Amino acid sequence: MIGATFRRITPQLIILGIVLLLNFLVFPGFFSIEFQNGRLFGNLIDVLNRGAPVALLSIGMTLVIATKGIDLSVGAVMAIAGAVAASVVTGGGGWFTALIAALAAGLLCGLWNGVLVAFLRVQPIVATLVLMVAGRGVAQLITEGKIMTFLNEGLIFLGAGTILGLPTPIIIWLAMGTLVTFVVRRTALGMLIEAIGINETASRLAGINSRVLLLAVYLISGVCAATAGVIVAADIKGADANNAGLWMELDAILAVVIGGNSLLGGRFSIVASLLGALIIQSVNSVILLSGMPPEFNLVIKALIIIVILVIQSPTVKHALYLLRASAGSAVPEAHAVGPRNSPAKETRS
Amino acid sequence: MKLKTALLISAMALAPAIASAADKTVGFSQIGSESGWRAAETTVTKQQAEERGIDLKFADAQQKQENQIKALRSFIAQGVDAILLAPVVATGWDSVLEEAQDAEIPVILLDRKVDASDDLYMTAVTSDTVYEGEVAGKWLVDAVGSEECRVVELQGTTGSSPAIDRKAGFEKAIADAPNITIVRSQTGDFTRAQGKVVMESFLKAEGAENICALYAHNDDMAVGAIQAIKEAGATPGDDILVVAIDAVPDMHLAIANGEANATVELTPNMAGPAFDILDAYWADGTMPPKWVQTESRLYTADDDNQAIYEMKKGLGY
CATH class of the missing domain: 3.40.50.2300 (Response regulator)
Incomplete structure (x- = not known):
């Protein structure tokens, strides 16, 4: 099983490697990691740390997309969760209450999306668009349009603290990713989610309670977004309802796509999506370290992303496969294809 | 009172x-x-x-x-x-x-x-947004004197007119000071979160000891960057001078705490x-002239920033 997973994520690993190498080329000190002030300090740590919000979003987004849905509201949910957490601690509550309140807000948002999609049968892109637009307004109402700052050490720890030298956000997204992957892959849930994405009617006829599962994936997405929102707010010690999570839903979708998951639903890999999130953050890192004028930021990002997506496109993949196959016996994978096909032919004949 | x-x-x-x-x-x-x-x-x-x-x-x-x-x-x-x-x-x-x-x-x-x-x-x-940048630049020129000073700049949203003007004004003010050079300039989108992220990369790319001052196109980015400087183990306001524009309450608080040095007020x-x-x-x-320019006042540690913070906090910033 590990072998299969490894084969699945090989393209993402290669791309990540190339982008990290690009980082090394523009800034030779990229891979150096030091231990100072009780925390690991280095660009690689930054990539893992700064990639946390998109990584968290991509976990929930992968499941939603696997059901052939999409969740555009995650950025707004981040803003709401940050605002809720900030208002709890500024109102005198503890960090744990704030975290629970923020996660509850995320669940509520997920419930809203899930009910619209699973029970009222609104198309996911429309259903979640409602919250994407309205959610930021809700967050602004909570913060009264200001940046709501707080000094609660416990809450700040979630965004800017360290555990064993590693920034807390890294631990959080790794834990969340492991937990969700474990739950969906060690049970039949993952397969059932894939079944809904491939053909919902058929899966329902086969006895899958598709409504509850659909609701569940939007709930998970809401919780992931709320966690990301708390991290982002804790990081700057303030809830910025105008900017927290702004356009981040697009980065999350991009992470899922770079992870090689189809927007048409079906088979998914959370690990690949997480790698996608790291690839996006590494691209951002190249831009920041290159010292190019900011006018080029989006152009560079677009170019790198286009190259990544073109390499992953089915046509190019097929062409690469043909190229390797025609190169003859020198390439071991061409061998692998041959024997695997031949027994089938034998049984047929 | x-x-x-x-x-x-x-x-x-x-x-x-x-x-x-x-x-x-x-x-x-x-x-x-x-x-x-x-x-x-x-x-x-x-x-x-x-x-x-x-x-x-x-x-x-x-x-x-x-x-x-x-x-x-x-x-x-x-x-x-x-x-x-x-x-x-x-x-x-x-x-x-x-x-x-x-x-x-x-x-x-x-x-x-x-x-x-x-x-x-x-x-x-x-x-006058160009003038605001100039006031910030002049403050830095006076503050560093003849010492060598490598400045990092956090720009506003790329292409927005305050970002273009505040950059131009600052560059104009430091043009006659060959000891002051802008070594890195990147956009922080006028937000705290992005200000912090970009400052982190500046600190890694240049090394905290090689940066003498930070110029941010607005206070929010500066407030985010101050946190990044602290996390990198340097002292904002001392190791790295911090000057920005807008004079929002949180920046007054930062100046009062000695973590920032100056801000230019957009009244x-x-x-x-x-x-x-x-x-x-x-x-x-x-009849007035066709353009009336508001005052772009400079606030530094010499002002009573704690009092200004308390006063401005109630204005709805």
Whole structure:
């Protein structure tokens, strides 16, 4: 099983490697990691740390997309969760209450999306668009349009603290990713989610309670977004309802796509999506370290992303496969294809 | 308290002018509440009107030009004595401004200008964003003297006019100081979160010990960057000088705590000068120049930043 997973994520690993190498080329000190002030300090740590919000979003987004849905509201949910957490601690509550309140807000948002999609049968892109637009307004109402700052050490720890030298956000997204992957892959849930994405009617006829599962994936997405929102707010010690999570839903979708998951639903890999999130953050890192004028930021990002997506496109993949196959016996994978096909032919004949 | 007394005294001194402004009705079309600064501008405008005994009719356009045009038309229909307009966009104002002119209602633009013939409005009260950058740059030139200084710059949203102007102004101010060079410049999108992220990369790429000062196009980015500097083990305000623009309450707090050094105020009091202009116009028909520049005041550690923070906190920033 590990072998299969490894084969699945090989393209993402290669791309990540190339982008990290690009980082090394523009800034030779990229891979150096030091231990100072009780925390690991280095660009690689930054990539893992700064990639946390998109990584968290991509976990929930992968499941939603696997059901052939999409969740555009995650950025707004981040803003709401940050605002809720900030208002709890500024109102005198503890960090744990704030975290629970923020996660509850995320669940509520997920419930809203899930009910619209699973029970009222609104198309996911429309259903979640409602919250994407309205959610930021809700967050602004909570913060009264200001940046709501707080000094609660416990809450700040979630965004800017360290555990064993590693920034807390890294631990959080790794834990969340492991937990969700474990739950969906060690049970039949993952397969059932894939079944809904491939053909919902058929899966329902086969006895899958598709409504509850659909609701569940939007709930998970809401919780992931709320966690990301708390991290982002804790990081700057303030809830910025105008900017927290702004356009981040697009980065999350991009992470899922770079992870090689189809927007048409079906088979998914959370690990690949997480790698996608790291690839996006590494691209951002190249831009920041290159010292190019900011006018080029989006152009560079677009170019790198286009190259990544073109390499992953089915046509190019097929062409690469043909190229390797025609190169003859020198390439071991061409061998692998041959024997695997031949027994089938034998049984047929 | 002191401020209130000062305002009272100045109000008494202005008593004759106030006599002409009293019982006047002024319509104010505000863009909306897109930022803390704008919320503060609305609060200050209402305060200014109340102090002068002006009846202010307030219309929030929720970031839509059509709402502003509607508000202006309703002000004209109500026959207000003057209109204050904070335009959301620069174009498309000609016809409604002509209607105001036909009704002989003076229009004063606040904070932003419009692309219309300048005889359609009385004047524009705005800040000079290039000058703001210059004030920040001059402060740095004076602060470092002849020492070598490598500056990192956090730009505003790429292509936005305050970002372009504040960059140009700062560069102009340091042009004659060969010891000051901008070594890294990147956008932080005017936000705290991005300011922090970009500063982190500056600190890694240059090394904290090789950066002498940070210039941020707004205070929010500076506040984010200050956190990044602290996490990198350096002392903001000492190892790395921090200068920014806007003078929002949190920046005053940072200066009071010694974590930042200077900020240039983008005053939310655009209405004060506008009402002064209207007073003069109503008293003896004095016409103002077509552009009135608001003061870009520099705040440093010499000011009582804790008190200013407490005072500004209530304005809605």
